Amino acid sequence: MERVPILKIGSTLLVSIQVDLQDQSVQQLQEDVAERIAATGAKGVIIDITAVEIVDSFIGRMLSMIGSMSRLFDAQTVLVGMRPAVAITLVELGLTLDGVQTALNTEKGLRLLSGGP
Amino acid sequence: MVDVDQAKMAEFLRASESRILDQWSETAARGVNGRISPAELRRELAELLTLVASAVSGQDESAAGQLRAVLQELSRSRARQGFSPSETAAAVFGLKEAVYALIGDSGDLLPEYLAFSRYVDGLGLLTFETFVAAREQIIADQAESMLELSTPVVRLWDGIIAVPLVGTLDSARTQLVMEKMLEALVATEAEHAVIDITGVPTVDTEVAQHLLKTVVAARLMGADCIITGIRPQIAYTIVSLGIEFGDVPTKQTLADGLAYALGRSGLKVVPA
Amino acid sequence: MEDLPIRAGDDVVRVRQQVRAVAAAAGMSLIDQTKAVTAASELARNTLVHGGGGAARIEKVTSAAGRAGVRVAFEDSGPGITDLDLALTDGWSTGTGMGLGLSGARRLVDEFSLTTEPGSGTTVVMTKWAR
Numbered sequence: 001m002e003r004v005p006i007l008k009i010g011s012t013l014l015v016s017i018q019v020d021l022q023d024q025s026v027q028q029l030q031e032d033v034a035e036r037i038a039a040t041g042a043k044g045v046i047i048d049i050t051a052v053e054i055v056d057s058f059i060g061r062m063l064s065m066i067g068s069m070s071r072l073f074d075a076q077t078v079l080v081g082m083r084p085a086v087a088i089t090l091v092e093l094g095l096t097l098d099g100v101q102t103a104l105n106t107e108k109g110l111r112l113l114s115g116g117p
Numbered sequence: 118m119v120d121v122d123q124a125k126m127a128e129f130l131r132a133s134e135s136r137i138l139d140q141w142s143e144t145a146a147r148g149v150n151g152r153i154s155p156a157e158l159r160r161e162l163a164e165l166l167t168l169v170a171s172a173v174s175g176q177d178e179s180a181a182g183q184l185r186a187v188l189q190e191l192s193r194s195r196a197r198q199g200f201s202p203s204e205t206a207a208a209v210f211g212l213k214e215a216v217y218a219l220i221g222d223s224g225d226l227l228p229e230y231l232a233f234s235r236y237v238d239g240l241g242l243l244t245f246e247t248f249v250a251a252r253e254q255i256i257a258d259q260a261e262s263m264l265e266l267s268t269p270v271v272r273l274w275d276g277i278i279a280v281p282l283v284g285t286l287d288s289a290r291t292q293l294v295m296e297k298m299l300e301a302l303v304a305t306e307a308e309h310a311v312i313d314i315t316g317v318p319t320v321d322t323e324v325a326q327h328l329l330k331t332v333v334a335a336r337l338m339g340a341d342c343i344i345t346g347i348r349p350q351i352a353y354t355i356v357s358l359g360i361e362f363g364d365v366p367t368k369q370t371l372a373d374g375l376a377y378a379l380g381r382s383g384l385k386v387v388p389a
Numbered sequence: 390m391e392d393l394p395i396r397a398g399d400d401v402v403r404v405r406q407q408v409r410a411v412a413a414a415a416g417m418s419l420i421d422q423t424k425a426v427t428a429a430s431e432l433a434r435n436t437l438v439h440g441g442g443g444a445a446r447i448e449k450v451t452s453a454a455g456r457a458g459v460r461v462a463f464e465d466s467g468p469g470i471t472d473l474d475l476a477l478t479d480g481w482s483t484g485t486g487m488g489l490g491l492s493g494a495r496r497l498v499d500e501f502s503l504t505t506e507p508g509s510g511t512t513v514v515m516t517k518w519a520r
Contacts, residue, residue, distance in 0.1 A: 020405065023398035053425065054405060054438035056430040057490045080339070084299035085423035087337040088292070090425065091330050093431075103339035104306055112339075193455060251452040261520065296420060 004029045006036050012044040012077075012113055013037065014106070018051050026062045033066055037073045044113035045070050046106055060095045065100030076101065077089030078109040123236075126229045127174030130166065133219055136167030138163055140215035145208045152198060161191065162212075170214070173236065174248035188240060192247035203249035213237050227249040261289075268293050270301040276376045277309045278302065279371060281346075295334050302340050309381060310335050311374035315346030325360045332365050341381070343367070345374035390448040395436045395463075404433040404445050408461060411449050415457035417519040425459055426515040428497040432463045432489035432513050440465025440511055458499070464485065466510040473505065473517035 002025055013036055015029065033045060047063060049055070054064075067077040079100045084098040090097070101110040130137065142159045149158060168187060171180035190210070194204040213234050231374065267291070271279045280294060292296050298310055313330065332342040345368045347355070350370045368374045379386065391407050394400060412422040412506030426495040429445070438444040451462045491513075495501040500516035 018404050022402065053409075054426050054430060056427050056434070057493060058434055070151075077443075082338050083423075084296060084303065085420045087299055087334045088295050088420055089423050089427045089497065091295070091334045091335060091494050093427065093490075094496070095493070097335075097337065103303065103336055104308070104318070108306075108308070108339060189453065247453060249453075254454040254456065258520075292420075 003032065006032060008040060008042065009110070011042050012046060012110060013040070013042045014048065016048040016051070020054070023058070026059060026083070030062065030069065031068055033073060034069055034073070037070060037075050038043040043075050045075055045077040046108055047077065047079050047100070048081050049086070050083070052086065053083065055086050055090060057093060057095055059072045060062050060090065064097050064099040066099055066109055070098065078103050078112055080105050123173045123175060123229065123232065125235050126226060129226055130170040130173065132299065134166060134170075136219055137212070137354050138166060140218055141152055141166070141211050141327045144211035144214055148204050148207050152200070158162055165191075166212070169240070173233065175225070185243065186241070188243050189247045193243040193251055194313055196248050196251060202245045205248065209241040209244055210237065213271060214261060240311075248305045252289075264290055264293055266275045267312055268297055270297045272301070272305050272307070273311065274379065276305070277311065277375065278295055278307045279311045279313060279375075281313045281316065286317055286324045286327050288327065291330060295331050298331065298336055302335065302338050309338050309378035310340055310342045311371060311378060312344050313346040313371045313374070315348065315371075320351045320355055320360070322360060325355070337343070343374045343377055345371050390403045390446065393445045393447065395433055396442045398437070399429060401433045401437060401507055405430050406519070408446050408459060411447055411459045412517065415449055415459055417459070417517070421517060421519065424497040427513040428515055429461050430518070431494040432461070432515060435490060435513075436463045436465045437501045440467035443467070443510075449502055452518060456518050458516055460514065460516040462512065464510065464512045469507040469511055470505040471507045473503070
C-alpha cells in the first residue's frame, strides 16, 4: 500500500494525492497528517487534488475529516486543484466539503493560509 | 405477439423463401428507384426474411431481438441515404404482398396470414419510429450547439471573470454555464466570478437552485461569486418566494459587481 | 461486457477503471464520464459495505436513436434495504456516517432502477448516455 507523502513548507504541510488512491491509503493519510501536525506544530495543511479524477462521497468525507481533525490541532486545511469535472459532480452529488477551505492552486492556497487577499 | 399458429407460417416462409424474395425484391425495387443495386437489395431482404421466419417460428428467442436491431440499422442507413421514412416502411410492407401473392396458391394459410400481416405492420412501424428517434436526436444536438454559442465567459480583469446569462436558466444550461465558468476559472486563475442575470427573464426557486449550484461549484474551486443584474421586476418575485441568496453578495449592475470584486482583490480605481 | 466481483476496496477501484473505459469508448464528454464513474463508485461501495459484497456487470449500450452509453448493474445478496424511501432521501446515512449515496448517484445518471427485498439482496442498475 502506498503512503501519500507529506512535505513541509515552513509551517504548512503539503499533501499531494495521486489518482485512484486505495481506500486504506486515504485512511492511513488521515492518521499520518494528524501525526505530522502534532509533531511539527504545523498551522496549515494543503491537500492538492489536481491529479484526482474522481471524488465520491467516501473520499469527500475523508477529506472533510482531515480538515476537521486538523482544526482540533488548530491548523487550517485548504483543498487545492479541484478539477472542474469533479466540482460539478460534487455539486450534483450534494456533497458539501465541510471542514476544508478551497483555493485554485497551491500558490493561492498558501496565500490563503497566511491570511493574504 | 407470436403465437403457436405462426409455426406454420414460419415453415411456409422458409419453404418458399426464394419465391418470396423474388416477389419482395420486385416490389421493393420499385420504391428504391435505383438508389440501391438489385443485388444489394435482395441481400438485405434475404437477411430480413431469414430473421422474420426465425422470429415468427417462436423457436429462436434471440431472433426477435436480432430482427429489431437489423431493422433499426436498416432504417438509419436508409435515412442516411436520403430515403423518406415512408419509403423505408413501404419496403418492409412489401413482404406482406409477396407472401399474400404466394398464399393465394395454397389458400389454407389465410387465417395465419392475418396475424402475420399485423406482425409485419409492426415491423414497418418500427422503422418509422427509429427514423423519428434519430431525427429528434439531431434536433437535440442542434439545440445544444445553440446553447453553447449563447454562453460566453468574459475576463473582466486580472482574477475577475464575468458570466452574463441570457435566456432561461434550466438544468441543461446550468450544466453548460458551470462547465464554461469553471474552465475559465482555471484558465484565468480567477478568484471572483460576476454572474449577471439581467438577461434571465424569471427567477423562481428552480432558477435560484441552479444559481446556487453554480456558486457552490465555483467555491469548490476557490472562487467567490457575485450575482448582479437583479431587475426590480424579479426582485419582488425573489422576495415573495422567500429565496435568499445567503452569503452570496448581490449587486444591481455588473459595474457594481466589478467594483466590489476589485475591492475584494485589494484594488481600487482612481482618476488618472 | 464485463463482470467484476466486488469483495474488497481494490475492487471498487477496478469498477471505476472499467466504467471509465467504457464511458470513454461511448464517446462521453469528460464531465459525463466523471459523473458515470463517480456514480458507479458510490454504488460499488454500497454493494461492498451494505450488501456484504457482490458483483458489477458493466456494458456498453446503444439507444434506439443510436446513442452510445454505459450501463452498470450492481448485485448483492445482502440484507436488502428495508426503508426504501428513507434510503433514497438526501443525506440519509446508517450509523457509521457512511451514507448510502443512492440519491446522489441517482442524480448523476440518466436511468436508475433499484430492486430490493429485505433479506434477499439488492440490485441497482444505472445507465448514462453520451450526449
